Amino acid sequence: MTPDHPSPASQSPAPAAKDRIYRSPMALVGGVLLLVVVCWLGFDALFKGHGRVPWLALAGLILVVPLVAAFTLRPAVFVNDDRLRIRNPLRVISLPWGQVSGLRSGFSNEVVTKSGAKYQLWAIPVSLRARKKAARRQQRAAADAARGTTPGRVGGGLSPSGLGFGGFGLRGAETGPTRSETDQVMDDLRETLERRAEEETAQGETTVRWAYEVAAPALAGAILLIILLTTG
CATH class of the missing domain: 1.20.58 (Methane Monooxygenase Hydroxylase; Chain G, domain 1)
Structure with missing residues:
Protein backbone atom coordinates (compact mmCIF):
# COMPACT_ATOMS: atom_id res chain seq x y z
CA MET A 1 0.00 0.00 0.00
CA PRO A 75 14.12 56.19 5.31
CA ALA A 76 14.40 52.40 5.12
CA VAL A 77 15.76 49.75 2.76
CA PHE A 78 13.74 46.54 2.26
CA VAL A 79 15.58 43.57 0.78
CA ASN A 80 14.44 40.14 -0.34
CA ASP A 81 15.56 37.62 -2.95
CA ASP A 82 13.59 39.31 -5.74
CA ARG A 83 14.01 43.02 -5.29
CA LEU A 84 15.48 45.97 -3.44
CA ARG A 85 12.98 48.58 -2.25
CA ILE A 86 14.38 51.94 -1.18
CA ARG A 87 12.19 54.27 0.87
CA ASN A 88 13.91 57.65 0.76
CA PRO A 89 12.52 60.90 2.21
CA LEU A 90 10.57 61.91 -0.88
CA ARG A 91 10.55 58.80 -3.10
CA VAL A 92 10.06 55.04 -2.99
CA ILE A 93 12.12 53.11 -5.54
CA SER A 94 11.49 49.43 -6.27
CA LEU A 95 14.37 47.72 -8.07
CA PRO A 96 14.30 44.08 -9.17
CA TRP A 97 17.81 42.64 -8.77
CA GLY A 98 17.93 42.09 -12.52
CA GLN A 99 17.84 45.87 -13.02
CA VAL A 100 20.72 46.60 -10.61
CA SER A 101 24.19 46.94 -12.09
CA GLY A 102 26.07 47.69 -8.87
CA LEU A 103 26.24 49.22 -5.42
CA ARG A 104 28.71 52.01 -4.64
CA SER A 105 30.16 53.16 -1.34
CA GLY A 106 31.92 56.50 -1.15
CA PHE A 107 30.80 59.50 0.85
CA SER A 108 27.31 58.01 0.49
CA ASN A 109 25.93 54.57 -0.37
CA GLU A 110 24.24 54.35 -3.76
CA VAL A 111 22.63 51.79 -6.02
CA VAL A 112 23.21 52.08 -9.77
CA THR A 113 20.78 50.63 -12.30
CA LYS A 114 21.58 49.20 -15.71
CA SER A 115 20.00 52.28 -17.28
CA GLY A 116 22.55 54.48 -15.46
CA ALA A 117 20.20 55.93 -12.83
CA LYS A 118 21.60 56.37 -9.32
CA TYR A 119 19.62 56.27 -6.09
CA GLN A 120 21.05 57.14 -2.70
CA LEU A 121 20.41 54.81 0.23
CA TRP A 122 19.36 57.29 2.91
CA ALA A 123 18.74 54.52 5.44
CA ILE A 124 22.33 53.26 5.16
CA PRO A 125 24.45 56.37 5.79
CA VAL A 126 28.23 56.28 5.57
CA SER A 127 30.12 56.94 8.82
CA LEU A 128 33.66 58.00 7.98
CA ARG A 129 34.55 57.79 11.67
CA ALA A 130 33.36 54.17 11.92
CA ARG A 131 35.15 53.36 8.67
CA LYS A 132 38.43 54.75 10.01
CA LYS A 133 38.07 52.81 13.27
CA ALA A 134 37.41 49.60 11.33
CA ALA A 135 40.46 50.28 9.13
CA ARG A 136 42.63 50.69 12.22
CA ARG A 137 41.36 47.37 13.58
CA GLN A 138 42.14 45.72 10.24
CA GLN A 139 45.68 47.10 10.29
CA ARG A 140 46.21 45.87 13.86
CA ALA A 141 44.82 42.44 12.98
CA ALA A 142 47.19 42.21 10.00
CA ALA A 143 50.14 43.28 12.19
CA ASP A 144 49.18 40.69 14.84
CA ALA A 145 48.93 38.00 12.18
CA ALA A 146 52.37 38.94 10.81
CA ARG A 147 53.86 38.69 14.32
CA GLY A 148 52.09 35.40 14.95
CA THR A 149 50.24 36.72 18.02
CA THR A 150 46.58 36.42 18.85
CA PRO A 151 44.64 39.41 17.44
CA GLY A 152 43.28 41.75 20.06
CA ARG A 153 45.75 40.60 22.77
CA VAL A 154 48.91 42.11 24.16
CA GLY A 155 51.84 40.40 25.85
CA GLY A 156 53.68 37.29 24.73
CA GLY A 157 50.75 34.89 25.07
CA LEU A 158 47.84 33.76 27.18
CA SER A 159 47.92 31.94 30.48
CA PRO A 160 45.39 29.18 31.24
CA SER A 161 43.39 31.72 33.23
CA GLY A 162 42.89 33.82 30.10
CA LEU A 163 44.99 36.77 31.29
CA GLY A 164 47.91 38.05 29.28
CA PHE A 165 51.43 37.65 30.57
CA GLY A 166 52.89 40.59 32.44
CA GLY A 167 49.52 41.65 33.79
CA PHE A 168 48.17 42.72 30.38
CA GLY A 169 44.72 41.64 29.27
CA LEU A 170 42.39 42.27 26.38
CA ARG A 171 42.51 45.40 24.26
CA GLY A 172 38.81 45.88 24.91
CA ALA A 173 38.52 49.19 23.10
CA GLU A 174 40.58 48.01 20.13
CA THR A 175 38.84 44.74 19.31
CA GLY A 176 35.86 44.59 17.00
CA PRO A 177 34.87 44.10 13.38
CA THR A 178 37.35 45.09 10.70
CA ARG A 179 34.53 46.51 8.54
CA SER A 180 32.19 49.32 9.52
CA GLU A 181 28.57 48.32 10.02
CA THR A 182 27.27 50.10 6.93
CA ASP A 183 30.07 48.64 4.78
CA GLN A 184 29.09 45.17 6.01
CA VAL A 185 25.47 45.90 5.02
CA MET A 186 26.63 46.93 1.55
CA ASP A 187 28.68 43.73 1.29
CA ASP A 188 25.51 41.75 2.11
CA LEU A 189 23.58 43.61 -0.60
CA ARG A 190 26.34 42.94 -3.15
CA GLU A 191 26.29 39.24 -2.25
CA THR A 192 22.52 39.14 -2.77
CA LEU A 193 22.92 40.94 -6.11
CA GLU A 194 25.53 38.45 -7.35
CA ARG A 195 23.41 35.51 -6.22
CA ARG A 196 20.01 36.65 -7.51
CA ALA A 197 20.58 38.98 -10.48
CA GLU A 198 20.00 36.28 -13.11
CA GLU A 199 17.03 34.59 -11.44
CA GLU A 200 13.72 34.69 -13.28
CA THR A 201 11.78 35.97 -10.27
CA ALA A 202 14.23 38.87 -9.87
CA GLN A 203 13.43 40.43 -13.24
CA GLY A 204 11.06 43.29 -13.97
CA GLU A 205 10.88 47.04 -14.31
CA THR A 206 12.09 49.77 -11.98
CA THR A 207 9.29 51.77 -10.39
CA VAL A 208 9.59 55.16 -8.70
CA ARG A 209 6.79 56.68 -6.63
CA TRP A 210 6.88 60.17 -5.15
CA ALA A 211 5.92 60.48 -1.48
Missing part, protein backbone atom coordinates in the same frame (compact mmCIF):
# COMPACT_ATOMS: atom_id res chain seq x y z
CA THR A 2 1.44 3.33 -1.01
CA PRO A 3 1.12 6.33 1.29
CA ASP A 4 -1.44 8.94 0.44
CA HIS A 5 -0.11 12.18 -1.01
CA PRO A 6 -2.05 15.47 -0.93
CA SER A 7 -3.26 16.64 -4.28
CA PRO A 8 -1.55 19.72 -5.78
CA ALA A 9 -4.73 21.72 -5.25
CA SER A 10 -4.66 21.01 -1.52
CA GLN A 11 -1.04 22.01 -1.07
CA SER A 12 -0.62 25.56 0.21
CA PRO A 13 1.97 27.70 -1.60
CA ALA A 14 5.28 28.26 0.10
CA PRO A 15 5.29 31.51 2.07
CA ALA A 16 7.22 34.36 0.53
CA ALA A 17 10.50 35.27 2.16
CA LYS A 18 10.27 38.18 4.56
CA ASP A 19 12.06 41.40 3.80
CA ARG A 20 15.25 42.27 5.60
CA ILE A 21 14.83 45.87 6.76
CA TYR A 22 17.74 48.26 7.21
CA ARG A 23 17.31 51.56 9.07
CA SER A 24 19.61 54.01 10.82
CA PRO A 25 19.16 53.81 14.62
CA MET A 26 20.81 57.21 15.11
CA ALA A 27 18.42 58.81 12.62
CA LEU A 28 15.44 57.28 14.43
CA VAL A 29 16.61 58.53 17.82
CA GLY A 30 17.49 61.97 16.48
CA GLY A 31 14.17 62.23 14.65
CA VAL A 32 12.12 61.37 17.73
CA LEU A 33 14.01 63.89 19.86
CA LEU A 34 13.69 66.60 17.22
CA LEU A 35 9.96 65.95 16.80
CA VAL A 36 9.47 66.19 20.57
CA VAL A 37 11.22 69.58 20.65
CA VAL A 38 9.38 70.91 17.57
CA CYS A 39 5.96 69.78 18.83
CA TRP A 40 6.62 71.12 22.32
CA LEU A 41 7.58 74.57 21.04
CA GLY A 42 4.89 74.57 18.36
CA PHE A 43 1.98 73.56 20.60
CA ASP A 44 3.16 75.94 23.30
CA ALA A 45 2.98 78.82 20.81
CA LEU A 46 -0.27 77.48 19.37
CA PHE A 47 -2.17 77.42 22.68
CA LYS A 48 -0.45 80.23 24.56
CA GLY A 49 0.41 82.67 21.78
CA HIS A 50 -1.49 85.85 20.98
CA GLY A 51 -2.49 87.54 17.74
CA ARG A 52 -0.96 85.90 14.68
CA VAL A 53 1.43 83.70 16.68
CA PRO A 54 -0.92 80.66 16.87
CA TRP A 55 -1.47 80.75 13.11
CA LEU A 56 2.26 81.02 12.44
CA ALA A 57 2.89 78.14 14.84
CA LEU A 58 0.25 76.03 13.08
CA ALA A 59 1.75 76.72 9.65
CA GLY A 60 5.23 75.95 10.97
CA LEU A 61 4.09 72.62 12.44
CA ILE A 62 2.36 71.60 9.21
CA LEU A 63 5.56 72.41 7.30
CA VAL A 64 8.25 71.12 9.65
CA VAL A 65 6.78 67.93 11.16
CA PRO A 66 6.37 66.03 7.84
CA LEU A 67 9.86 67.05 6.71
CA VAL A 68 11.52 66.02 9.97
CA ALA A 69 9.71 62.67 9.89
CA ALA A 70 10.58 62.18 6.21
CA PHE A 71 14.31 62.75 6.65
CA THR A 72 14.75 60.85 9.93
CA LEU A 73 12.00 58.28 10.60
CA ARG A 74 10.92 57.41 7.07
CA TYR A 212 2.89 62.75 -1.86
CA GLU A 213 1.93 61.97 1.75
CA VAL A 214 5.02 63.97 2.75
CA ALA A 215 5.08 66.60 0.03
CA ALA A 216 1.39 67.58 0.21
CA PRO A 217 1.22 68.65 3.90
CA ALA A 218 4.67 70.25 3.75
CA LEU A 219 3.63 72.27 0.69
CA ALA A 220 0.36 73.28 2.37
CA GLY A 221 2.27 74.44 5.44
CA ALA A 222 4.73 76.40 3.31
CA ILE A 223 1.92 78.14 1.39
CA LEU A 224 0.08 79.01 4.60
CA LEU A 225 3.28 80.36 6.15
CA ILE A 226 4.04 82.50 3.08
CA ILE A 227 0.50 83.91 3.09
CA LEU A 228 0.72 84.79 6.78
CA LEU A 229 4.13 86.44 6.42
CA THR A 230 3.22 88.42 3.29
CA THR A 231 -0.10 89.67 4.64
CA GLY A 232 1.24 90.70 8.04
Whole structure:
Protein backbone atom coordinates (compact mmCIF):
# COMPACT_ATOMS: atom_id res chain seq x y z
CA MET A 1 0.00 0.00 0.00
CA THR A 2 1.44 3.33 -1.01
CA PRO A 3 1.12 6.33 1.29
CA ASP A 4 -1.44 8.94 0.44
CA HIS A 5 -0.11 12.18 -1.01
CA PRO A 6 -2.05 15.47 -0.93
CA SER A 7 -3.26 16.64 -4.28
CA PRO A 8 -1.55 19.72 -5.78
CA ALA A 9 -4.73 21.72 -5.25
CA SER A 10 -4.66 21.01 -1.52
CA GLN A 11 -1.04 22.01 -1.07
CA SER A 12 -0.62 25.56 0.21
CA PRO A 13 1.97 27.70 -1.60
CA ALA A 14 5.28 28.26 0.10
CA PRO A 15 5.29 31.51 2.07
CA ALA A 16 7.22 34.36 0.53
CA ALA A 17 10.50 35.27 2.16
CA LYS A 18 10.27 38.18 4.56
CA ASP A 19 12.06 41.40 3.80
CA ARG A 20 15.25 42.27 5.60
CA ILE A 21 14.83 45.87 6.76
CA TYR A 22 17.74 48.26 7.21
CA ARG A 23 17.31 51.56 9.07
CA SER A 24 19.61 54.01 10.82
CA PRO A 25 19.16 53.81 14.62
CA MET A 26 20.81 57.21 15.11
CA ALA A 27 18.42 58.81 12.62
CA LEU A 28 15.44 57.28 14.43
CA VAL A 29 16.61 58.53 17.82
CA GLY A 30 17.49 61.97 16.48
CA GLY A 31 14.17 62.23 14.65
CA VAL A 32 12.12 61.37 17.73
CA LEU A 33 14.01 63.89 19.86
CA LEU A 34 13.69 66.60 17.22
CA LEU A 35 9.96 65.95 16.80
CA VAL A 36 9.47 66.19 20.57
CA VAL A 37 11.22 69.58 20.65
CA VAL A 38 9.38 70.91 17.57
CA CYS A 39 5.96 69.78 18.83
CA TRP A 40 6.62 71.12 22.32
CA LEU A 41 7.58 74.57 21.04
CA GLY A 42 4.89 74.57 18.36
CA PHE A 43 1.98 73.56 20.60
CA ASP A 44 3.16 75.94 23.30
CA ALA A 45 2.98 78.82 20.81
CA LEU A 46 -0.27 77.48 19.37
CA PHE A 47 -2.17 77.42 22.68
CA LYS A 48 -0.45 80.23 24.56
CA GLY A 49 0.41 82.67 21.78
CA HIS A 50 -1.49 85.85 20.98
CA GLY A 51 -2.49 87.54 17.74
CA ARG A 52 -0.96 85.90 14.68
CA VAL A 53 1.43 83.70 16.68
CA PRO A 54 -0.92 80.66 16.87
CA TRP A 55 -1.47 80.75 13.11
CA LEU A 56 2.26 81.02 12.44
CA ALA A 57 2.89 78.14 14.84
CA LEU A 58 0.25 76.03 13.08
CA ALA A 59 1.75 76.72 9.65
CA GLY A 60 5.23 75.95 10.97
CA LEU A 61 4.09 72.62 12.44
CA ILE A 62 2.36 71.60 9.21
CA LEU A 63 5.56 72.41 7.30
CA VAL A 64 8.25 71.12 9.65
CA VAL A 65 6.78 67.93 11.16
CA PRO A 66 6.37 66.03 7.84
CA LEU A 67 9.86 67.05 6.71
CA VAL A 68 11.52 66.02 9.97
CA ALA A 69 9.71 62.67 9.89
CA ALA A 70 10.58 62.18 6.21
CA PHE A 71 14.31 62.75 6.65
CA THR A 72 14.75 60.85 9.93
CA LEU A 73 12.00 58.28 10.60
CA ARG A 74 10.92 57.41 7.07
CA PRO A 75 14.12 56.19 5.31
CA ALA A 76 14.40 52.40 5.12
CA VAL A 77 15.76 49.75 2.76
CA PHE A 78 13.74 46.54 2.26
CA VAL A 79 15.58 43.57 0.78
CA ASN A 80 14.44 40.14 -0.34
CA ASP A 81 15.56 37.62 -2.95
CA ASP A 82 13.59 39.31 -5.74
CA ARG A 83 14.01 43.02 -5.29
CA LEU A 84 15.48 45.97 -3.44
CA ARG A 85 12.98 48.58 -2.25
CA ILE A 86 14.38 51.94 -1.18
CA ARG A 87 12.19 54.27 0.87
CA ASN A 88 13.91 57.65 0.76
CA PRO A 89 12.52 60.90 2.21
CA LEU A 90 10.57 61.91 -0.88
CA ARG A 91 10.55 58.80 -3.10
CA VAL A 92 10.06 55.04 -2.99
CA ILE A 93 12.12 53.11 -5.54
CA SER A 94 11.49 49.43 -6.27
CA LEU A 95 14.37 47.72 -8.07
CA PRO A 96 14.30 44.08 -9.17
CA TRP A 97 17.81 42.64 -8.77
CA GLY A 98 17.93 42.09 -12.52
CA GLN A 99 17.84 45.87 -13.02
CA VAL A 100 20.72 46.60 -10.61
CA SER A 101 24.19 46.94 -12.09
CA GLY A 102 26.07 47.69 -8.87
CA LEU A 103 26.24 49.22 -5.42
CA ARG A 104 28.71 52.01 -4.64
CA SER A 105 30.16 53.16 -1.34
CA GLY A 106 31.92 56.50 -1.15
CA PHE A 107 30.80 59.50 0.85
CA SER A 108 27.31 58.01 0.49
CA ASN A 109 25.93 54.57 -0.37
CA GLU A 110 24.24 54.35 -3.76
CA VAL A 111 22.63 51.79 -6.02
CA VAL A 112 23.21 52.08 -9.77
CA THR A 113 20.78 50.63 -12.30
CA LYS A 114 21.58 49.20 -15.71
CA SER A 115 20.00 52.28 -17.28
CA GLY A 116 22.55 54.48 -15.46
CA ALA A 117 20.20 55.93 -12.83
CA LYS A 118 21.60 56.37 -9.32
CA TYR A 119 19.62 56.27 -6.09
CA GLN A 120 21.05 57.14 -2.70
CA LEU A 121 20.41 54.81 0.23
CA TRP A 122 19.36 57.29 2.91
CA ALA A 123 18.74 54.52 5.44
CA ILE A 124 22.33 53.26 5.16
CA PRO A 125 24.45 56.37 5.79
CA VAL A 126 28.23 56.28 5.57
CA SER A 127 30.12 56.94 8.82
CA LEU A 128 33.66 58.00 7.98
CA ARG A 129 34.55 57.79 11.67
CA ALA A 130 33.36 54.17 11.92
CA ARG A 131 35.15 53.36 8.67
CA LYS A 132 38.43 54.75 10.01
CA LYS A 133 38.07 52.81 13.27
CA ALA A 134 37.41 49.60 11.33
CA ALA A 135 40.46 50.28 9.13
CA ARG A 136 42.63 50.69 12.22
CA ARG A 137 41.36 47.37 13.58
CA GLN A 138 42.14 45.72 10.24
CA GLN A 139 45.68 47.10 10.29
CA ARG A 140 46.21 45.87 13.86
CA ALA A 141 44.82 42.44 12.98
CA ALA A 142 47.19 42.21 10.00
CA ALA A 143 50.14 43.28 12.19
CA ASP A 144 49.18 40.69 14.84
CA ALA A 145 48.93 38.00 12.18
CA ALA A 146 52.37 38.94 10.81
CA ARG A 147 53.86 38.69 14.32
CA GLY A 148 52.09 35.40 14.95
CA THR A 149 50.24 36.72 18.02
CA THR A 150 46.58 36.42 18.85
CA PRO A 151 44.64 39.41 17.44
CA GLY A 152 43.28 41.75 20.06
CA ARG A 153 45.75 40.60 22.77
CA VAL A 154 48.91 42.11 24.16
CA GLY A 155 51.84 40.40 25.85
CA GLY A 156 53.68 37.29 24.73
CA GLY A 157 50.75 34.89 25.07
CA LEU A 158 47.84 33.76 27.18
CA SER A 159 47.92 31.94 30.48
CA PRO A 160 45.39 29.18 31.24
CA SER A 161 43.39 31.72 33.23
CA GLY A 162 42.89 33.82 30.10
CA LEU A 163 44.99 36.77 31.29
CA GLY A 164 47.91 38.05 29.28
CA PHE A 165 51.43 37.65 30.57
CA GLY A 166 52.89 40.59 32.44
CA GLY A 167 49.52 41.65 33.79
CA PHE A 168 48.17 42.72 30.38
CA GLY A 169 44.72 41.64 29.27
CA LEU A 170 42.39 42.27 26.38
CA ARG A 171 42.51 45.40 24.26
CA GLY A 172 38.81 45.88 24.91
CA ALA A 173 38.52 49.19 23.10
CA GLU A 174 40.58 48.01 20.13
CA THR A 175 38.84 44.74 19.31
CA GLY A 176 35.86 44.59 17.00
CA PRO A 177 34.87 44.10 13.38
CA THR A 178 37.35 45.09 10.70
CA ARG A 179 34.53 46.51 8.54
CA SER A 180 32.19 49.32 9.52
CA GLU A 181 28.57 48.32 10.02
CA THR A 182 27.27 50.10 6.93
CA ASP A 183 30.07 48.64 4.78
CA GLN A 184 29.09 45.17 6.01
CA VAL A 185 25.47 45.90 5.02
CA MET A 186 26.63 46.93 1.55
CA ASP A 187 28.68 43.73 1.29
CA ASP A 188 25.51 41.75 2.11
CA LEU A 189 23.58 43.61 -0.60
CA ARG A 190 26.34 42.94 -3.15
CA GLU A 191 26.29 39.24 -2.25
CA THR A 192 22.52 39.14 -2.77
CA LEU A 193 22.92 40.94 -6.11
CA GLU A 194 25.53 38.45 -7.35
CA ARG A 195 23.41 35.51 -6.22
CA ARG A 196 20.01 36.65 -7.51
CA ALA A 197 20.58 38.98 -10.48
CA GLU A 198 20.00 36.28 -13.11
CA GLU A 199 17.03 34.59 -11.44
CA GLU A 200 13.72 34.69 -13.28
CA THR A 201 11.78 35.97 -10.27
CA ALA A 202 14.23 38.87 -9.87
CA GLN A 203 13.43 40.43 -13.24
CA GLY A 204 11.06 43.29 -13.97
CA GLU A 205 10.88 47.04 -14.31
CA THR A 206 12.09 49.77 -11.98
CA THR A 207 9.29 51.77 -10.39
CA VAL A 208 9.59 55.16 -8.70
CA ARG A 209 6.79 56.68 -6.63
CA TRP A 210 6.88 60.17 -5.15
CA ALA A 211 5.92 60.48 -1.48
CA TYR A 212 2.89 62.75 -1.86
CA GLU A 213 1.93 61.97 1.75
CA VAL A 214 5.02 63.97 2.75
CA ALA A 215 5.08 66.60 0.03
CA ALA A 216 1.39 67.58 0.21
CA PRO A 217 1.22 68.65 3.90
CA ALA A 218 4.67 70.25 3.75
CA LEU A 219 3.63 72.27 0.69
CA ALA A 220 0.36 73.28 2.37
CA GLY A 221 2.27 74.44 5.44
CA ALA A 222 4.73 76.40 3.31
CA ILE A 223 1.92 78.14 1.39
CA LEU A 224 0.08 79.01 4.60
CA LEU A 225 3.28 80.36 6.15
CA ILE A 226 4.04 82.50 3.08
CA ILE A 227 0.50 83.91 3.09
CA LEU A 228 0.72 84.79 6.78
CA LEU A 229 4.13 86.44 6.42
CA THR A 230 3.22 88.42 3.29
CA THR A 231 -0.10 89.67 4.64
CA GLY A 232 1.24 90.70 8.04
